Amino acid sequence: MPLETPARIVSELTSRGYNADREAVTLLAGADDPDAALDAAVERASDDVLKLSSDHVEAVLAEFERADDTPTSSGNESGNESVTETGSPEETKGVPRSEENGRNRDTDGDVGESVTDVSRPDESVRDPDFDARSLEIDGDVTGESTGTGEYEDFVSVFRDRFKRLSKQLRSRVNARPTSAVRKMPGGGDTAIVGMVSDIRSTASGHWLIELEDTSGTYPCLVMKDREFADAVDELLHDEVIAVEGTLSDDNDDGDGILFVDSLYFPDVPRTYKPSTADRHVQAALISDVHVGSQEFMADAWSRFADWLHTEEAEHVEYLLVAGDMVEGVGVYPNQDEELDIVDIYDQYEQFSEYLKEVPGDLEILMIPGNHDAVRLAEPQPGFDEELRDIMSVHDARISGNPSTVTVEGVDILMYHGVSLDEVIAELPDEKASYDDPHKAMYQLLKKRHVAPQFGGKTRLAPEEKDYLVMDSVPDVFHTGHVHKLGWGKYHNVLAVNSGCWQEQTAFQKSVNIDPDAGFAPILDLDTLDMTVRQFS
CATH class of the missing domain: 2.40.50.140 (Nucleic acid-binding proteins)
Known part of the structure; x- marks a missing residue:
């Protein structure tokens, strides 16, 4: 069956061990015979090439034109290598999760639809509008870290915090x-x-x-x-x-x-009006994948990836991952007993293999978390070059923790969420709890700082400026870390904690953490309504 969409082309390329520039994928999709063009592009690639360039594809297509659209003898002469479409799996839809169990409402506002239980829906055609896309990053500490741990650094970061937050209050x-x-x-x-x-x-x-x-x-x-x-x-x-x-x-x-x-408090104005996208487009908000753990939910992840290839998910053009791509090594006591992959680099290699399952036309952005191979002190710079090379699948972009990602005009503050542990420990249950993680996020919005308390459980790095201050109000606040699903609106800001992709570990059981695993919040960027889909 001919490759009719960029998503199918990317899927076939990854199955053969290749990646491709976005423009190269577009050229292959626009060929008269995309199937034969892809075969020829792969056959003509050098042995040491893993990523097909647009120049390479243009040369292959030009050769097609010279031969009246028929591959020459230097291509796939037998013509018997073709892409076959597997049978469409049966779709199973559940009922909306109840408000009592779903934690999808709060007194400050309604937030779209309830949780929907999803199995493997029918595959269909994706046709994203690449020209309409935009994704910009602000507040990334990567490459900008200046802290040396000297006393003056601590003075600088607290003076900067005070200056910026006091400015908000003096009005x-x-x-x-x-x-x-x-x-x-x-x-x-x-x-x-x-x-x-x-x-x-x-x-x-x-x-x-x-x-x-x-x-x-x-x-x-x-x-x-x-x-x-x-x-x-x-x-x-x-x-x-x-x-x-x-x-x-x-x-x-x-x-x-x-x-x-x-x-x-510095707070979010009650009259705040969030920005929205100019078209109907969606973003999947996930976190805490934890590849490398024995409890990583590979089947649920594959169901999620399969769903992203379907017509039902055709408007999902962005995938935003809020940290903990892998399980890491030595993060908590006796973690080695719960590891499926013991080498940290092998964990990232395997994560990249799972990332290949999602459509190649997605815009992907990832920030690190406390299980990832970066410094623990916040703000956390993005991954080093070696890990970036490993996770280069689909040209995924990487930023520091936290970062503000502006997606088609919508400001999404992405923060992994380690400070939520401290907020929940310090504040009364009715104001912050693991069962309602979004309420703890409300407190951070009220304080306009993602990790205000120094010297506690959250490690904070001294910098010339405080990267953890919320100078501007985000439209969406996306966190993870606590492995609990919760969302709601605080003064019109949507706060989302997106759960995880790891079943309960022995350590989590010992500290009474019952994770919400296998969920994917899907955000409508044009309305800021949200649907949470369940793949577990």
Whole structure:
């Protein structure tokens, strides 16, 4: 059967061990006899070539034209090598997952459709619009890291964080430096923008918050009966907030305190309106593939890849992977006992083989996670050249963690999500939990920083600038790491934690983690509605 689409051409090339430039694929698809043109292009490729170039394909097609569209004797003379289409597998559709079990709603907004159970749908034709595509990356630390671990580096990153986040808050309060506040007469009103350096409760049950700016620190008291007192439960060390209130009468004696009347986070404006694409196009948001683990769900992955080749998935033109492509080595105690592939490079080689199963016309972007072979401290640069070469399948693009990816006008903040562990550990269950990982993501959006707390479980690297600050509001916030599926809208920003492709490991069972595995959130970029498909 002739190769009618770029997707089929790429699939056949990968089955023969080749890749190709996008323009080369387009040329083969436009040939009068794509099947014969592909055979000839492969036959005429040099022995050491693994990627067919557009120049090579043009030369082959020119030879076809000279021979009246008939391959010459230097091509596939027998003509008996052809591509056959396998029988279409039966499609099985389930019912939408219930809201109680699906965690696909939240009080801040409706987010499209429910989870759909998917098996292997009928194959059909994909015909993506390459000219309409656009994908830009911002905030990538790769190649820009300057940190040496010296004291000055830590000072630089915290000063940069404070400068940028305080700028967001100063438009809402008339703040003064703490050094100036100390000199003000008692009883007056003022405001402070500062970084949380300490939080403690008093003997009477009130909250004392030490705020630090570039000129010093100042104590701020939140009375337990204030209507916003529960906001103190959301505070993390080192985040930047603003307070307004009244100074104690003894302020000018040097023993003053600010009685807080209002507390502000940098936050996302409630009136925020996200951008959308100008056409109906979709992106698949996945994370935590964990190839190399004995619990990697190869069958579910193949069902996902098969589905991407179908007519039902014809509008899925982007695949965004939020880290942990492989299981890694030495990440947690006794991990070696749960590995199917023990060599880290072999794990990436195998991941690349699985990546070949998805359509070659997809735009793919990947960021690293804590199981990947990059530094653990965030921000994480993208992979080194050796690993990039291994994962060059389909010309996949690689960026650092975190990165903002603008896909046809939609800003998608991709962050693997290690800090979610800390947020969930520090905050009350109703504000952040593993069962509802998107609520923990709301907290990061509120703080406008993906990993605010320094010195905890999340390793943070000192840089000249803080790559973890959210200067602008994303339209979509995509994370992984916690292996739980959850999504919802916070002030019109869609927060998605995309689950994983790894069944429960012995280690996860020991720490009571029950993963949501084999799911693929599919995002409509033109409406920001989302459907989650299940392949497990």
